Amino acid sequence: DQQVKQNSPSLSVQEGRISILNCDYTNSMFDYFLWYKKYPAEGPTFLISISSIKDKNEDGRFTVFLNKSAKHLSLHIVPSQPGDSAVYFCAASASDPGGGADGLTFGKGTHLIIQP
Amino acid sequence: DADVTQTPRNRITKTGKRIMLECSQTKGHDRMYWYRQDPGLGLRLIYYSFDVKDINKGEISDGYSVSRQAQAKFSLSLESAIPNQTALYFCATSGGLTDTQYFGPGTRLTVL
Numbered sequence: 676d677q678q679v680k681q682n683s684p685s686l687s688v689q690e691g692r693i694s695i696l697n698c699d700y701t702n703s704m705f706d707y708f709l710w711y712k713k714y715p716a717e718g719p720t721f722l723i724s725i726s727s728i729k730d731k732n733e734d735g736r737f738t739v740f741l742n743k744s745a746k747h748l749s750l751h752i753v754p755s756q757p758g759d760s761a762v763y764f765c766a767a768s769a770s771d772p773g774g775g776a777d778g779l780t781f782g783k784g785t786h787l788i789i790q791p
Numbered sequence: 792d793a794d795v796t797q798t799p800r801n802r803i804t805k806t807g808k809r810i811m812l813e814c815s816q817t818k819g820h821d822r823m824y825w826y827r828q829d830p831g832l833g834l835r836l837i838y839y840s841f842d843v844k845d846i847n848k849g850e851i852s853d854g855y856s857v858s859r860q861a862q863a864k865f866s867l868s869l870e871s872a873i874p875n876q877t878a879l880y881f882c883a884t885s886g887g888l889t890d891t892q893y894f895g896p897g898t899r900l901t902v903l
Binding site: 679684709717718719720724764766771773775776777778779780781782783 | 795822824826831832833834835836839841847849850881883885886887888889890891892893894895896897
């Protein structure tokens with residue numbers, strides 16, 4: 676049973692607009708949530724994270740929102756740029772940002788395509 | 792130079808062969824992980840190690856073994872490869888409780 680769900684396999688957004696990627700989780704023990712970005716033929720790279728004690732974390736064009744009661748988080752990218760085209764993975768940890776003894780639990784990913 | 796390297800980057804092998812995938816890191820991290828990714832799926836944890844003397848099974852360890860030769864090196868072995876082990880394999884490292892994971896570029900393994 677998937678504990679981290681990304682229900683949109685792909686998302687197409689026009690350059691300059693806002694991209695919103697969604698993630699749902701089922702395990703209430705998760706304490707940290709992370710977004711990773713992956714280009715073809717490369718490993719995932721860390722983008723932004725949020726602790727369960729917060730509801731928002733911002734880093735430049737990237738903002739992550741966490742709604743614990745709904746077990747839902749979202750990544751907002753504004754404005755979207757062509758270089759943002761990649762697969763975005765939502766990940767969660769029940770212990771620490773590094774994943775601890777259980778590693779990180781990943782969603783299936785959303786392929787974001789930024790249209791010029 | 793990359794902080795986390797994986798060799799080989801691509802490998803094609805036959806059913807029943809023994810395969811070793813290697814991971815090296817220059818980040819000085821104690822924690823190392825091996826994940827596999829299948830098409831359309833997220834990454835799943837195979838094994839992890841918190842230091843040279845500490846090896847632990849992850850979610851999908853059956854059919855795999857690992858060796859932590861040094862702080863900087865963590866190898867994944869398939870003793871007798873089978874076709875459903877065809878996947879993309881990632882090594883990752885982490886510096887500890889407050890640090891996230893850093894991934895290598897991946898090894899694409901095909902078992903015929």
